[in-house]
Amino acid sequence: MPAELRIENLCKTFTKGREVVNAVRDVNLTVAEGELVTFLGPSGCGKTTILRMVAGFETPSGGTIHVGDEDITTLPVHSRGIGFVFQNYALFPHMSIFENVAYGLKARGEAEDAIGRGVAEALELVGLAGVERRFPNQLSGGEQQRVALARVLVLRPKLLLMDEPLSNLDAKLRLHMRTEIRRIQQHLGITCLYVTHDQKEALTMSDRIMVLSKGHVEQIGTPFELYAEPQTLFVADFIGQANVLPATIGEPAGGMAVTRLGPATLSLRCIAGSGTPAAGPASVVLRPENIRPVAAGEGKLPARVLHRFFVGDHMDYELTIDDMKLPKPLFASVPYEPGLALFEPGNTVGLDFAEKAAIVLFQTPGG
Ligand SMILES: Nc1ncnc2c1ncn2[C@@H]1O[C@H](COP(=O)(O)OP(=O)(O)OP(=O)(O)O)[C@@H](O)[C@H]1O
Numbered sequence: 459m460p461a462e463l464r465i466e467n468l469c470k471t472f473t474k475g476r477e478v479v480n481a482v483r484d485v486n487l488t489v490a491e492g493e494l495v496t497f498l499g500p501s502g503c504g505k506t507t508i509l510r511m512v513a514g515f516e517t518p519s520g521g522t523i524h525v526g527d528e529d530i531t532t533l534p535v536h537s538r539g540i541g542f543v544f545q546n547y548a549l550f551p552h553m554s555i556f557e558n559v560a561y562g563l564k565a566r567g568e569a570e571d572a573i574g575r576g577v578a579e580a581l582e583l584v585g586l587a588g589v590e591r592r593f594p595n596q597l598s599g600g601e602q603q604r605v606a607l608a609r610v611l612v613l614r615p616k617l618l619l620m621d622e623p624l625s626n627l628d629a630k631l632r633l634h635m636r637t638e639i640r641r642i643q644q645h646l647g648i649t650c651l652y653v654t655h656d657q658k659e660a661l662t663m664s665d666r667i668m669v670l671s672k673g674h675v676e677q678i679g680t681p682f683e684l685y686a687e688p689q690t691l692f693v694a695d696f697i698g699q700a701n702v703l704p705a706t707i708g709e710p711a712g713g714m715a716v717t718r719l720g721p722a723t724l725s726l727r728c729i730a731g732s733g734t735p736a737a738g739p740a741s742v743v744l745r746p747e748n749i750r751p752v753a754a755g756e757g758k759l760p761a762r763v764l765h766r767f768f769v770g771d772h773m774d775y776e777l778t779i780d781d782m783k784l785p786k787p788l789f790a791s792v793p794y795e796p797g798l799a800l801f802e803p804g805n806t807v808g809l810d811f812a813e814k815a816a817i818v819l820f821q822t823p824g825g
Pocket residue numbers: 472473474479481499500501502503504505506507508655
């Protein structure tokens with residue numbers, strides 16, 4: 459039976475000689491029955507460590523883990539009823555596919571006919587009915603990964619954990635497998651934690667995403683929320699691309715604030731996020747698809763073209779604003795349409811965007 463997972467104040471500290479690594483800091487997360495939550499974040503941010511604590515391979519330094527009403531924080535791995543699919547799914551090479559998938563059921567001492575039915579069902583579910591007698595080296599990488607999934611699903615786990623399960627597959631197969639995994643997860647209604655480096659994979663597969671940085675949670679939300687309302691500059695830049703402009707804002711009121719952006723004064727919506735909403739220095743975030751160069755003297759700000767790249771369906775521009783200290787050049791991505799106005803590198807232009815596309819964060823780069 460699928461179950462709710464509740465992680466409270468979870469911490470993990472590793473000690474390597476004199477070095478102390480706070481790999482996981484005070485993580486709180488509730489995953490609803492049947493929900494798929496993805497952990498996304500740079501290498502070393504603690505994704506695998508959290509998964510290993512939920513599975514029982516690692517003991518937390520603090521905090522608790524509940525599955526349904528049961529506190530599993532210190533239960534041994536085999537009593538948790540949790541399935542785990544790793545990056546290298548290492549099937550047993552000397553066993554047939556049937557034997558690979560049957561392995562866990564046999565270890566549980568199930569009857570032969572129940573094993574036969576379970577294996578057939580699991581292989582059917584992952585779209586591999588009929589390969590029972592083959593050996594792992596007679597299957598493609600994607601098929602082997604499906605067998606690895608069947609091997610776990612056959613045990614009817616309460617919770618499914620997957621750590622970068624697709625990273626050994628080529629790009630096209632990854633695309634296919636991510637929809638397959640999502641289909642199977644939704645079909646079974648199984649509660650799932652999924653780890654990936656790949657933001658597209660996270661955006662397309664997840665009910666919600668937890669963005670991590672250096673062991674702490676930056677933000678938890680639906681893919682759409684994270685993109686539309688990032689609460690920190692880190693999230694804004696990690697999910698999609700973000701243009702960050704330094705700004706000075708007046709007293710915020712009703713979620714809006716008068717914002718001085720270079721020579722322009724605009725009324726923009728604010729996201730409190732992790733910063734404190736207050737008058738003073740802040741940042742304005744704009745997505746590349748929401749800004750575009752226009753004729754000099756028009757638009758909201760004066761800008762200058764640095765580079766132009768035609769990528770077929772888009773014209774991409776790198777722009778700068780003289781007199782404004784930008785953390786990096788601005789990136790504008792303008793969809794192609796017949797008769798699109800072109801601007802040359804070196805041209806002085808205007809920079810235009812809709813006020814509703816701008817997001818004020820009470821944070822400054824590096825601050
Ligand atoms: N057994 C261990 N002993 C000491 N330090 C460890 C151990 N396991 C992990 N760490 C450290 O804890 C931090 C988090 O590691 P973790 O493997 O959870 O990162 P990750 O987010 O899964 O990264 P990646 O995306 O590269 O897989 C890292 O700084 C890592 O070096």
